[in-house]
Amino acid sequence: MxxxxxxxxxxxxxxxxxxxxxxxxxxxxxxxxxxxxxxxxxxxxxxxxxxxxxxxxxxxxxxxxxxxxxxxxxxxxxxxxxxxxxxxxxxxxxxxxxxxxxxxxxxxxxxxxxxxxxxxxxxxxxxxxxxxxxxxxxxxxxxxxxxxxxxxxxxxxxxxxxxxxxxxxxxxxxxxxxxxxxxxxxxxxxxxxxxxxxxxxxxxxxxxxxxxxxxxxxxxxxxxxxxxxxxxxxxxxxxxxxxxxxxxxxxxxxxxxxxxxxxxxDDETPVLSREQVVMAMVPYIEQHLADGGRLAQVTRHMLGLFQGLPGARRWRRYLSEHAHQTGANVDVLLNALAQVGEPIARDH
The missing domain is CATH 3.20.20.70 (Aldolase class I)
Known part of the structure; x- marks a missing residue:
């Protein structure tokens, strides 16, 4: 990683x-x-x-x-x-x-x-x-x-x-x-x-x-x-x-x-890769958890991020199975990212 x-x-x-x-x-x-x-x-x-x-x-x-x-x-x-x-x-x-x-x-x-x-x-x-x-x-x-x-x-x-x-x-x-x-x-x-x-x-x-x-x-x-x-x-x-x-x-x-x-x-500003999107969510999720929120409240919206790519099913399954567990934190998100395989290259 x-x-x-x-x-x-x-x-x-x-x-x-x-x-x-x-x-x-x-x-x-x-x-x-x-x-x-x-x-x-x-x-x-x-x-x-x-x-x-x-x-x-x-x-x-x-x-x-x-x-x-x-x-x-x-x-x-x-x-x-x-x-x-x-x-x-x-x-x-x-x-x-x-x-x-x-x-x-x-x-x-x-x-x-x-x-x-x-x-x-x-x-x-x-x-x-x-x-x-x-x-x-x-x-x-x-x-x-x-x-x-x-x-x-x-x-x-x-x-x-x-x-x-x-x-x-x-x-x-x-x-x-x-x-x-x-x-x-x-x-x-x-x-x-x-x-x-x-x-x-x-x-x-x-x-x-x-x-x-x-x-x-x-x-x-x-x-x-x-x-x-x-x-x-x-x-x-x-x-x-x-x-x-x-x-x-x-x-x-x-x-x-x-x-x-x-x-x-017509905006040529480089977009974030999928992996970069995941990493950009980490501080947001950490703040949400610090405020008393739960990981699944955020990650449920991220399940389709790797749609159509190898590893997408593993990503969805890992988040679905672990994000709801008591004490789930950003490690769950990072572990789910590891399920996808090699880092995804920038698409644009």
């Missing part, structure tokens, strides 16, 4: 450049995913890409305003970072947006795309597509409180309300209050009868409808989401829209983000 011993900390500093050296862009982002894109995941992903826009998990207004935990906590290294809010009360959303701006978030995103029963029962998520004026009121209330961008993530329709006219009526309400940034999941959502997982797979993808939306609303910044798995596909979509959002592909194979800065942002 001689390469480990000579790891250059300056590479870590480059990846975790300060906020002034990054810029806010919706050109490429990693989707908000409940139980996945927590602060540990985002810190890890930021080591791989300087420019990818990262999102929090969806956080409800109730959790922020009445919850006992700090649901706005993040590491400064995560910028550019967007807080995704779930809610439908304009006043509560405005309160949360103001708190988020004070904490340093780069933008706020309103969830109008999640189809789960729990979310519907709270009267937010995809069901709000049926109430475009309420969504517009929510956006306006937040805009009146903050100067950072307010964006909306939505579907192309819900249930039988899936015509292009339905979609444009929804968009028109947002345009009327000055909302200029939309992320559109190119599937409709079935509010009854399908699980959230099934709603990501069964409704047919309709990329052309999102492309048409961009043609009809050229002044809007429109990003596309849904079923996108590679950077090559991102490049193809960017011929039609302004931005691309990857979800599970970016989580399950995180090192595909190593292509993002060079291909999508």
């Amino acid at each position: 001689s390469q480990t011993q000579h790891f250059d900390q300056s590479s870590n500093n480059n990846a975790l450049s300060n906020r002034e050296e990054t810029y806010f862009s919706g050109r490429f982002s990693v989707a908000p995913m409940i139980d996945w894109t927590d602060r540990h995941c985002r810190y890890f992903l930021r080591l791989i890409s300087r420019h990818a826009q990262l999102y929090t998990e969806m956080v409800t207004t109730g959790a922020i305003l009445q919850g006992r935990g700090d649901y706005l906590l993040f590491n400064q290294a995560e910028h550019p970072l967007v807080l995704q809010l779930g809610g439908s009360n304009p006043h509560a959303l405005a309160q949360c947006a103001k708190l988020a701006e004070q904490r340093g978030y780069d933008a706020i995103n309103l969830n109008v795309g999640c189809p789960s029963d729990r979310v519907q029962n709270g009267r937010f998520g995809a069901c709000l597509m049926a109430e475009p004026q309420l969504v517009a009121d929510c956006v306006k209330a937040m805009q009146d409180e903050v100067v950072i961008p307010i964006t909306v993530k939505t579907r192309i329709g819900i249930d039988e309300l899936d015509s292009y006219t339905f979609l444009t009526t929804f968009v028109d309400a947002l345009v009327a209050v000055g909302c200029s940034d939309l992320i559109v999941h190119a599937r409709k959502a079935w509010l009854q009868g399908l699980s959230p997982k099934e709603n990501r797979q069964i409704p047919e993808l309709n990329y052309e409808r999102v492309y048409q939306l961009k043609r009809d609303y050229p002044a809007l910044h429109i990003a596309i989401n849904g079923g996108i798995n590679t950077i090559e596909e991102c490049v193809q979509h960017l011929e039609h829209v302004d931005g691309v959002m990857l979800g599970r592909a970016a989580y399950q194979n995180p090192y595909l983000l190593a292509e993002v800065d060079r291909v999508l942002f």
Whole structure:
């Protein structure tokens, strides 16, 4: 592990450049995913890409305003970072947006795309597509409180309300209050009868409808989401829209983000190798453990780092079997790295 011993900390500093050296862009982002894109995941992903826009998990207004935990906590290294809010009360959303701006978030995103029963029962998520004026009121209330961008993530329709006219009526309400940034999941959502997982797979993808939306609303910044798995596909979509959002592909194979800065942002800054990413996580994990955290809370997000390479299965198995054990520390991570074999050469 001689390469480990000579790891250059300056590479870590480059990846975790300060906020002034990054810029806010919706050109490429990693989707908000409940139980996945927590602060540990985002810190890890930021080591791989300087420019990818990262999102929090969806956080409800109730959790922020009445919850006992700090649901706005993040590491400064995560910028550019967007807080995704779930809610439908304009006043509560405005309160949360103001708190988020004070904490340093780069933008706020309103969830109008999640189809789960729990979310519907709270009267937010995809069901709000049926109430475009309420969504517009929510956006306006937040805009009146903050100067950072307010964006909306939505579907192309819900249930039988899936015509292009339905979609444009929804968009028109947002345009009327000055909302200029939309992320559109190119599937409709079935509010009854399908699980959230099934709603990501069964409704047919309709990329052309999102492309048409961009043609009809050229002044809007429109990003596309849904079923996108590679950077090559991102490049193809960017011929039609302004931005691309990857979800599970970016989580399950995180090192595909190593292509993002060079291909999508023309940034030739050398990326960290996979081994260097692991070593850059060591001080972060040590601090997390010192604060009373557990190793598995961080390493669960790193399981896919060596996806597709020899030793990837051994890496996953070792972390999965040992990171949950009492007293597990960074030695588990280093031992898992040793399972991969020879140090991985720089990919770019």
